[in-house]
Amino acid sequence: MNTELGDYVMNMADFEIHKPVIPFLKKATEMGFSVVIITNQAGIAKGLYGHELVREQHDLVKKIFIREGINLLEAYYCPHHPDYSDCLCRKPKSLLIEKAIARFGTDKPSSLMIGDKLRDVESAQGAGIKGFQVISNPSYETLMSLILER
Numbered sequence: 001m002n003t004e005l006g007d008y009v010m011n012m013a014d015f016e017i018h019k020p021v022i023p024f025l026k027k028a029t030e031m032g033f034s035v036v037i038i039t040n041q042a043g044i045a046k047g048l049y050g051h052e053l054v055r056e057q058h059d060l061v062k063k064i065f066i067r068e069g070i071n072l073l074e075a076y077y078c079p080h081h082p083d084y085s086d087c088l089c090r091k092p093k094s095l096l097i098e099k100a101i102a103r104f105g106t107d108k109p110s111s112l113m114i115g116d117k118l119r120d121v122e123s124a125q126g127a128g129i130k131g132f133q134v135i136s137n138p139s140y141e142t143l144m145s146l147i148l149e150r
Contacts, residue, residue: 004116004136012053015060054079111130112147
């Protein structure tokens with residue numbers, strides 16, 4: 001969702017929504033999809049940034065999505081890292097996806113997870129939904145192909 005910089009985004013000045021994401025999610029919303037963000041935020045466990053930064057980023061995303069007519073149901077994040085603690089919410093585990101499915105009554109067969117890491121696909125599979133791995137900073141066409149060919 002955000003432009004991949006190759007390192008942690010540790011301040012708002014470096015946070016940027018990847019440009020093709022907005023038209024893609026706008027089209028997906030028009031097609032009846034709802035959006036839930038599931039993200040690992042290990043920088044919190046590592047002490048690189050705090051919960052406040054992640055909440056600020058998610059608040060900005062919500063405002064932009066509302067303005068663009070994108071139905072964002074929720075943004076969930078895992079603040080843990082396996083070097084510091086063990087949890088069930090860090091992808092590739094599926095707890096946050098399962099939480100969203102239960103909370104919003106999501107239809108698993110018509111749901112999908114798109115991410116740029118193998119752990120995103122593994123998390124989706126663990127929750128019983130389709131998962132797709134894309135390169136970091138994918139094009140609009142790449143993203144659209146996933147929902148048109150599902």
